[in-house]
Amino acid sequence: MGNEIIDLLLRLNLALAAGVLLVLALRLFVRRWFGARIAYALWLIPLAAALMCFAPGRIETVVIEPPAGFAVTAPEENHSYWMWAWAFGALVSLSILTIRQARFTQSLGRLGVREDLGKRVCAAQSTEHGPAIVGVLRPVIVTPADFEARFDAEERRLVLAHERAHLAQGDPWINAVVLALQCLNWFNPFVHLGARMLRVDQELACDAAVLAQAEGARRRYAEAMLKTHLSAAVPIGCAWPASDAASFKERIAMLKRNLPSRAQTLVGGAAVLLATGAVAAVAWAAQPPRLVATYAERATPQLPDMVEPISAHDELEGGDFNFDGDGVLIIDGEVVNARELTPEEREELRQTLEDARAQMEDAREQMAAAREAIREAMREGRARHGLTEEDMEEIRQAIEDARLSQEEVRQIRLEALADAQDSMREARAEMAAARIAIREMPDVQIALREAEIEIARAIAEARREGDRVRVQALESAAAAIDATARAEREVDVDADVDVDVDVDVDE
Template sequence: MLNWLLTQMLPLTLLLSALLLARPLVLRWLGARWQYSLWLAVPLLLLWPLLPFQLTPVAETAVYQVQRNMHQLSKDLSAHFQWSLLLLICWSCGVGVMVITIWRQYQRIRRQIKTATLFTAAGTTMTCKLSSEQQGPYVTGCWQPTVLLPADFLQRFDAEQQQLVLQHELTHWRRGDLHANLLALLLLMLFWFHPLSWLAYRAYRQDQELACDALVLVSASLQQKIAYSYALLRNLPSNTQSSAADWQLLTNHYGDKKMMKQRLQLLQRQQGFSKTALALTLIALVGTTLWLQQPVQAADGAADMKPTMRVEPRYPLAAVQAKTEGYIVAEFDIQPDGTVQNVQMIKSVPAQVFDKVAIKALQQWVYSPSASGMKKAKVQLDFAMDPVPADMERVEVTPKH
């Protein structure tokens, strides 16, 4: 898990930076619905290593001598394990804090729903309730949606504004925003240590509200847009309430004064929405980021060439008695979890003397987990009766062409 998180840091940083930097221009030129749809590139990027047709790095041949001192390798693995364990504990603590925070918010929402008063709203089939603890309306529940409304909902808004506000919450539900928010929370939980993740999550939730406004008013009249603007102003939270709402991960809020001003400005200009153009934009954005991701995966594969667990082949008894030395060159695939599969002999000197013991040992090797694994990794095992002294220089002599 930690290895996968680290390998995704660079491509994720590039993608989030691009989305955040381009966000003001996209909102101005293309509109909120475009900007909100572009956030789909984030889960697509992170799901890329799980796709079966991804590119995997090819390893160079590594050479190991069968008779080798394992003491130093054990020390290296012990130090690596200690650092990995420390990072895993820190990451798990962060995830635990987020889980507790989300759970407490979920319990608070359940209490609000339980104590709220049932309200029958015309024009909607969703359950609506009035709560004295609620400042602004929001919809909650992924399977049984409930709209929580402020206790003064009927006094604060007129009939037309009430319909527009309820239509806004119904749009959240129909569009699947609540389910998308669960995925966003999961990604935020995994990358809680990345500062851009928090900035991106906040921007994503704001874009969600802006896009919902645009969809509600896509065919609205001028009078309805004015009524909706007044509804937003009447729902403007105080500074204390806005600060508290910013930390509500499980609910959508109408935003602070700055965001409310932005929503009112975007209501004055509604851009068109082309699914074809959006698809081309997503393909270009994700394609560029994935292209930048490939060197990261290749570097990750090269770093994982050293096994974390290596089982030495047993020197064949017949070869020992005959004092036979030689080597084998094998090829195999390294899975993302570090296990070895599809071991095949490429070269064996002498032929078939060391093949059986080499294959049996290589099948038990374990490499460090990686994002995409490795195809056709090669290794050479030298079978020597006497180990080569460490202070002796080894020079490889090959025929000249």
């Protein structure tokens, strides 16, 4: 969390510094050609750049390979000491601002309401401060105690018009936001420089607003400013910086210039809006993207168009493939055209197919022998206990009628299954040899399917006859063949499948 805040602060200060530098480069030119109020609007640029630091960033998708094992991540660097240093500086800045505002308010003395001067006007007991705007939530115009003695009636009207222009522009709220940025970014000199220049442009904009309504009072307005310039500035509020004599000369010089025309104001306002939008877009694009990682799909070999691939099943079934044609083979995961094979490779492939066919025939014979062994084991188990189909039917009827206890039924099944398992051990030995041969063959799905069908038929026949012992033994054999089929389909041909005859005798 601390690292994220530090990263946000760095990006925020970079955006503010870039925005302030841009405004400082444009403000004099814009003020000369489009007026002081348009130049004051330029300060929207740093604000827009700063807000883009909090906007959701763009999303970039990164395709990575699936992880092969455990991922080891580097420990995140701890920047908690930077976090504490920033918080301490912000707290000190806020404390200093609070103390300055408290001292300024105390120096004003008790404020008295001046209803004769209009709404939200108060008179201070001191003559050192004012006129100025004091406060944020409920800002008021504060006049000095010698307001009537220092200014004549016309000058008082112009001074109050200037302060009301501050209220109309929302300057108390703007200054409060600027002060908050100064406290949070106390280490950034560009933020403090920009705050000072914003106050200057703010006063010039209010001067332009007053002169727009009193064009013929430039001289009287300049004289009123001379009487207020030496007063101290208010920390939280609106007032001219008292110690900035150079900027005050610039303020007096602005009174000699003509106000911009309506067309100039419209063009300048549109240009400022476009510049603000462009800077906001650039600031948003400069934010680090949010990365979303996705796993890449494993590529599968693509066969050439209009080419029929070779079927290993057809070859093993006795088909005669023409190695001189346009057939396609997949050898070691690579697609190879039959025309690209050398005579030695074709002969080797032909011999491999012949060997596979021979192994297929051997496997079929072994599977047939295994099925016969299974049948013989079932017959021996039934014969050993002397159970015929009629006996099995009588047993089932007796169990249903007399409702023998579960333990008696379990004992009968255990005896029958013990004999069946003894017979199956011999069959498993033969099945193991058959499985070894099956694993070495390219394709044995047909033979396995035939064996499954044959056993399925035998199971259905045993169920019709009601021979549960035979059904269980055949199901165990079917499970062994199914396990063999699954092992043959595995990518790793060396995988072993152990099949045990295990029947729940409690069913």
